[in-house]
Amino acid sequence: MTKLRAALQGAVEKGLVDAAKVADLERHLSKSLALPAGSVADSMLSSPPDTEAPRFLRGFHDVLISIGILILFAGLWGLGNIFVITPAIILLSEILVARQRLALPAVVLTISAAAVTWIAGLVILGDYVDADTSLGLAAYVAPFPAVLGLYALRYRVPLAVALFIASCLALATMLVFALLERVFGVQHFITSYPFLLVCILLLSAGGLFAIAMRFDLADRHRISRSADIAFWLHLMTAPALLYAVLSFVIYLQTGALRVTPESWQGDLALPIVFVVSCLMLVGILIDRRAFATSGLVALVVAVIGILKEQQLTGDLIVFMALAVVGIFVLLVGVGWRYLRQRVLELFPPAMAEKLPPVA
Numbered sequence: 001m002t003k004l005r006a007a008l009q010g011a012v013e014k015g016l017v018d019a020a021k022v023a024d025l026e027r028h029l030s031k032s033l034a035l036p037a038g039s040v041a042d043s044m045l046s047s048p049p050d051t052e053a054p055r056f057l058r059g060f061h062d063v064l065i066s067i068g069i070l071i072l073f074a075g076l077w078g079l080g081n082i083f084v085i086t087p088a089i090i091l092l093s094e095i096l097v098a099r100q101r102l103a104l105p106a107v108v109l110t111i112s113a114a115a116v117t118w119i120a121g122l123v124i125l126g127d128y129v130d131a132d133t134s135l136g137l138a139a140y141v142a143p144f145p146a147v148l149g150l151y152a153l154r155y156r157v158p159l160a161v162a163l164f165i166a167s168c169l170a171l172a173t174m175l176v177f178a179l180l181e182r183v184f185g186v187q188h189f190i191t192s193y194p195f196l197l198v199c200i201l202l203l204s205a206g207g208l209f210a211i212a213m214r215f216d217l218a219d220r221h222r223i224s225r226s227a228d229i230a231f232w233l234h235l236m237t238a239p240a241l242l243y244a245v246l247s248f249v250i251y252l253q254t255g256a257l258r259v260t261p262e263s264w265q266g267d268l269a270l271p272i273v274f275v276v277s278c279l280m281l282v283g284i285l286i287d288r289r290a291f292a293t294s295g296l297v298a299l300v301v302a303v304i305g306i307l308k309e310q311q312l313t314g315d316l317i318v319f320m321a322l323a324v325v326g327i328f329v330l331l332v333g334v335g336w337r338y339l340r341q342r343v344l345e346l347f348p349p350a351m352a353e354k355l356p357p358v359a
Contacts, residue, residue: 062104065096069108082119089113097155106157110148114163117147134177134189141171158225162232165211173204194257198247205244209237216286220356231288238279238294245275246298269305272298280332284339287356292332300325 069092076084089112096105121140130136144167152160177189177200186192212233219226249271251257276295283291303321332339337358344352 062102065102065105066108069096069105069112073112082116082123085112085116086120089116093151093155097157106155107159110151110157110160110163113147113151113160114144117143133187134174134181138171138174138178141167141174145171156225158228159232161229162236165233166208166236169204169208169211173200176200195251198244198251198257202244202248205237205241208233209241212237213286216288216356217354220354222356234286234288234290238283238288238290242276242279242291242295242298245279246272249275269302269309272302273306276302281343284332284336285343285355287340289333289336292329296325296329299328 072088073085076088089109092105093109093113096102097109118140121143125139129139131140145164148160148164148167151157152164177197180193180196181187181189184192190197212230215226215230215233216222218224219230222230247257250268253268253271276299279295280292283289300321303324304317307317307320341358344355344358
């Protein structure tokens with residue numbers, strides 16, 4: 001990101017410039033500055049921007065600080081316990097996030113806060129809560145919205161906001177499971193009603209996707225904090241939506257839930273390839289590569305199953321599947337902008353204008 005683009009981004013975050021007008025303003029300023037052709041600044045301004053680039057790495061200084069944080073936490077854990085790390089997270093967040101606004105350390109500290117919350121829940125609730133029940137799982141998830149919500153409110157870290165939203169949705173899902181256990185009079189809803197379970201998980205993943213798109217559509221040029229929140233939400237939504245849809249399709253086809261890769265072959269191979277391809281198309285449409293990468297494992301397993309049906313045997317079949325999927329991913333990656341342009345042309349202009357523009 002150039003200094004000009006960074007300055008415009010700061011202006012948007014402060015409410016001084018409308019996000020929808022930034023791209024036009026940047027082109028106007030670059031022409032007004034009359035940058036010499038072939039200069040570094042000129043090439044940086046004229047190069048097509050990556051609208052999906054997350055702003056959590058601004059230099060090796062951030063990497064060095066993040067490595068120091070991880071080493072410090074490992075030492076504190078060895079000298080004391082998990083609760084010793086909590087004040088260190090708060091202190092470092094005040095210095096590195098609230099004051100210095102370091103991006104990558106903010107991500108590391110947010111993940112550390114979530115990890116400490118989870119481990120603390122295991123330590124405190126382990127002897128009192130039955131994790132085999134939906135209500136017990138809800139008890140373990142309950143601290144996350146409070147901790148991550150406070151962290152997001154204080155430090156305004158996009159990842160913390162995304163984790164807060166995801167944890168709230170997870171808690172609501174667990175509470176729905178617990179309520180249904182009471183209604184149906186069963187101890188384990190997850191194993192007793194697999195089809196209803198799949199439907200609820202699909203609705204939850206769809207809800208998370210809708211929230212992510214709400215942040216995405218709020219900033220189609222992706223220069224504000226909303227775009228960063230959407231990036232993390234999509235990173236969590238893509239695998240959740242993929243495996244929820246796969247579970248739904250597999251249950252409709254077999255009447256049972258099959259979650260092991262070995263069972264994703266035979267008659268299920270082609271449906272899996274179709275589902276993964278559809279989600280890749282969604283990723284191309286909304287310009288989110290997380291949807292193109294989340295299904296690679298399932299795609300490789302499905303291709304192995306298809307090759308086995310062609311009477312191919314031996315260890316080389318795995319490498320053949322990897323080669324086929326690798327070529328496919330490279331074609332999608334290299335032709336990403338071209339594919340987006342072709343896909344967007346299929347939609348009405350009023351709808352296409354709400355999505356990120358093709359660089």
